Amino acid sequence: MSTKSAPGIDRLRAFTLAVTDLDRSVNFYTRVWGLEKVQQREDSVFLKAAGTDHHVLVVQRAQVPGLVSVTFGVPDQPALHALYARLQAAGVKTEMAPRELKSPGGGWGFAFHDPE
Numbered sequence: 001m002s003t004k005s006a007p008g009i010d011r012l013r014a015f016t017l018a019v020t021d022l023d024r025s026v027n028f029y030t031r032v033w034g035l036e037k038v039q040q041r042e043d044s045v046f047l048k049a050a051g052t053d054h055h056v057l058v059v060q061r062a063q064v065p066g067l068v069s070v071t072f073g074v075p076d077q078p079a080l081h082a083l084y085a086r087l088q089a090a091g092v093k094t095e096m097a098p099r100e101l102k103s104p105g106g107g108w109g110f111a112f113h114d115p116e
Contacts, residue, residue: 008079008086013053014071014105016044018062025059039104046104054105069111077108084110 019025026045029035035047035057043061048054053073060068074080077098084098095111 008074008083009072010075010079011073012070013073014056014058016058016060016068016071018064018066018068019059020062020065022059022061029057029059041104071109080108080110087112 017025022043022045026037026047029047030037035049037045038048038055039046045059046055047057047059049056074083080098084094087094092115093113095113098108098110101107101109
């Protein structure tokens with residue numbers, strides 16, 4: 001069995017958590033984990049680690065806690081388009097085609113639904 005990740009994906013870039021107490025959660029991730037608050041939008045706070053990505057964690061206020069999303073990273077746009085094509089060929093439901101992102105951190109991306 002190969003330990004190499006799927007072609008194109010080179011890192012777990014970030015994840016988003018729904019939390020019921022935003023201030024308490026931000027305090028935990030900054031004080032205990034040592035992440036740095038880099039941006040806040042309405043009911044979401046973006047937290048950075050030591051790497052080069054804009055953020056590694058987004059905590060957003062919600063009525064029910066849970067995992068909202070996981071963001072993977074790829075090295076460049078050709079890898080992004082190749083990954084999108086592989087998902088399309090596998091019949092994975094996508095929400096949008098690759099495009100420039102307007103969210104904090106920017107870059108290029110697309111959204112898809114995990115088969116589960």
